[in-house]
Amino acid sequence: MDVILHCDANSFYASCEVVQRPELQGLPVSVGGDQEARHGIVLASTVEAKKYGVKTGMALWQARELCPRLIILKPDFRLYMEMSRRLRQMYQEYSPRVESYGLDECWLDLSEPGMTMTEGKHVADTLRERAKDELGLCLSVGVSFNKIFSKLGSDYQKPDATTVITQDNYKSIVWPLPVSDLMFVGPRTTLKLRQKMINTIGDLAATDANLLRGWFGKVGVMHYANANGLDRSPVMETGFESAIKSIGNSTTTPIDMLTCEDVKCVITLLSESVSTRLREAGLQGRCISLYLRDTDLKTVGCQITINHDTALCDDICKIAMDLFTHRGYQAMLPLRSAGVSVSTLRSTMTAVQLDLFGMTIRRDKLEHVERAVDDIRRRYGMQSVLRGNVMAQRAFSKINPYNDHVIHPVPWYAG
DNA sequence: TCTGGGGTCCTAGGACCC
DNA sequence: TCTGGGGTCCTAGGACCC
Numbered sequence: 001m002d003v004i005l006h007c008d009a010n011s012f013y014a015s016c017e018v019v020q021r022p023e024l025q026g027l028p029v030s031v032g033g034d035q036e037a038r039h040g041i042v043l044a045s046t047v048e049a050k051k052y053g054v055k056t057g058m059a060l061w062q063a064r065e066l067c068p069r070l071i072i073l074k075p076d077f078r079l080y081m082e083m084s085r086r087l088r089q090m091y092q093e094y095s096p097r098v099e100s101y102g103l104d105e106c107w108l109d110l111s112e113p114g115m116t117m118t119e120g121k122h123v124a125d126t127l128r129e130r131a132k133d134e135l136g137l138c139l140s141v142g143v144s145f146n147k148i149f150s151k152l153g154s155d156y157q158k159p160d161a162t163t164v165i166t167q168d169n170y171k172s173i174v175w176p177l178p179v180s181d182l183m184f185v186g187p188r189t190t191l192k193l194r195q196k197m198i199n200t201i202g203d204l205a206a207t208d209a210n211l212l213r214g215w216f217g218k219v220g221v222m223h224y225a226n227a228n229g230l231d232r233s234p235v236m237e238t239g240f241e242s243a244i245k246s247i248g249n250s251t252t253t254p255i256d257m258l259t260c261e262d263v264k265c266v267i268t269l270l271s272e273s274v275s276t277r278l279r280e281a282g283l284q285g286r287c288i289s290l291y292l293r294d295t296d297l298k299t300v301g302c303q304i305t306i307n308h309d310t311a312l313c314d315d316i317c318k319i320a321m322d323l324f325t326h327r328g329y330q331a332m333l334p335l336r337s338a339g340v341s342v343s344t345l346r347s348t349m350t351a352v353q354l355d356l357f358g359m360t361i362r363r364d365k366l367e368h369v370e371r372a373v374d375d376i377r378r379r380y381g382m383q384s385v386l387r388g389n390v391m392a393q394r395a396f397s398k399i400n401p402y403n404d405h406v407i408h409p410v411p412w413y414a415g
Numbered sequence: 416t417c418t419g420g421g422g423t424c425c426t427a428g429g430a431c432c433c
Numbered sequence: 434t435c436t437g438g439g440g441t442c443c444t445a446g447g448a449c450c451c
Contacts, residue, residue, distance in 0.1 A: 033419055041419055056451095059417060102451040186449050217426065219448080242423095250420060287443090297418085305443065339420085401420095423450080430443080 003120035004235060005108040006142040006150035007127060009087060010159035012104035013044035016083045017073050019136040024071065028052060032060045032072045043075060047159065080104075086135055092238055094123055099236040105154075107147055109235035117143060117166050124162040132160075148231040149174065151183050170229050175202030182226055189216065189223070201227050244281060248341020249273045249401035250291060256334040257396075260325070263335060265393040267320050268313075270340040272387075273402035275313035276374050283345045284309040288316055290323040291339035294332045302327055309346050312366055316342060 009015065013031040018024045028049035030042045040060040052067035064070055084103040091098045097109035110120055124141035131137045142153020144165040152174060153163035165173055180190040182201050192215065198204055204212075205227035212220030225231055249270045257263050267290075278284060289303035302323050310316065320340045324330070373385050382400050390397050 043419090057418060059419095062417075105451080184449060188448060216448095219425070245423070246421095248421070252419065301445070303444065337419085341421090421451090423448100425448080426446085428444090430441100432440085432442105433438105 001111065001113075001115045001117070002145045003110040003115045003117060004144060004147055004150045005110060005120060005124055005127075006144075006147070006154040007087075007091065007106050007108065007124075008140050008142075008154040008158070009104040009131070010138045010140055011044050011046055011050075012083075012137070013075060013080055014046045014049070015044075015137050016079050017076070018046060019083070020079060027071055028054070028067050028069060029071045029073065030054055030060075030063055031075050032063075033075060083135065083137065087131065087137065090127070090130060090134070094127070096238060097235045098238045099240070105151075107150065107235045117164055121162055121164050128160060128162065144170075146229065146231040147233055147235065148183050148226045149229060152177075152181060155181065167229070171202070174227075174229075175200060175205060177201050179204050179227075182223070184219070184226070185223060192216075244283065244345060246285075246289075246341050246343035246345065247274055247277050247281065247283065248289070248339060249277075250337060250339025250341075251399055251401055252293075252337040253335075253396060253399065255395050256295060256336055257338070258334050260330060260333075261389070262393060262396065263324060263333075263338065264321055265390050265396045266338050266399065267324070267340060268317050268387055268390055269396065269399050270338065270401050271317035271320060272313050273400075274340055274342055275311055275316055275370060276377075276402060278311035278342060278345075279348075279371065279374060282348045284311040284348055285342040285345040286310070287342065287344040288319045288323070289339075289341045289343065290320045291337075291341075292324075292329055292332060292335055293337035295334055295336050297336070298332075299337075300329070300332070303343075305344065310363075311342075311348070312363065313370055314366055316340060 014029050017029060017031060026048060028046065028051070030045040030049050032040045033043045042054060042056055042058045042060060042063050044056060045054045049067060049070055052070070054063045054066055054070065060072060063072075080103050088098055088100065088106060091106055091108050095108040095110055099107045101107065110123060120143040124143050128139045128141060131139045138159045140154045140158035140160060141162045142150040142156065142165065143162060144150040144153050145167060149165045149170060153165045156163040156173070177200060179185050179193050179198060179201055182204070185193070193199070193204065198207055204223060207224065209221055209224040212224050214220070216223065251266065251270065253266060257266060286307070286309050287303055287305045289301060291299065291301040293299040304319060304323060306319065376385055382402055386397060
């Protein structure tokens, strides 16, 4: 029988902090993202903080208004990654197929001949006990016959609960829930569905699949299948990692970017981080994207595909700046946020064609220089080497996209 | 002074080639 | 010379996840 568990560590970031610092137990604690920028948000909160209405995604200043005593901590991703690793290690004792979904969620596939939902629930309860005893973390677990329903089950009751959704009871448990509870049904889709009088997952399940295809394309067909318990996407083998498709950094600056020089400074910093991360991953790419957000929060993105792969900061920065200047984005100044990313990636191991004009040699030299800088920065910190145009811009030079970025991959789209 | 940052996939239109 | 179909690549934008 197919038995799939979805384990969700409740308030993961905040809980990790409390585990490490027991004196915070019982106090309202939140972990805040990006406190240096103006619009830091709440990444996670303890139960005590939630009592005041503090929620994930809320601006930090709003959270402080709701709860003046709120203790706001800087995120410590090293700690979260370590706790995440220990959790996964525990899960792996129960299944050879443990698929991570972010740092705090996993699917476990217990399917095998003779397996039952009852046994699945037993494993779920055991995991919750062990997580509490051995790691100090609280889990909510969904047990079901597919990934979508097990995920829904782990959201159904929290914190610290197991929910079992079977072929026999899903119509009574799942169908009365609002459509927005279904994975991949976000705010926009919910709104569109509501306008068509489709409010519950049951309503969605009863809607003609072709109608949904007409409204939402192939994603609509996926919604139909998910609502009807027809999802059969596999839980990936432990250790499976999907290929990286893009590497990028973006940042909301401490003060608005007012001039082209400001923008250049920020784009330089972003490009340096992206370039270093590409080298670390052994990747290079040929599609360079620029993203900008102005003070009205209007965002635009543009991209260009060049005729060679690159991981050079020099290239990435120059091309991103070309996009900025040659497409009239100066008109968007002042800017609040900017991003640079590289996609259409290839492994550096893949052989490159040598050109006849010495370009390859020149690029090799540049790469040597950039690698040397990587090395110095690894040893003495990111600020140990700064470009001239960056050093000149005091307000932006302390932005550190490389250190701030969160390793938090969320692959898999059931489409 | 109102949602940060890092990703993935899908779609539609245009360009270009056969 | 004109027309149509099909495939692929590129770009912008939308939607979703944690």
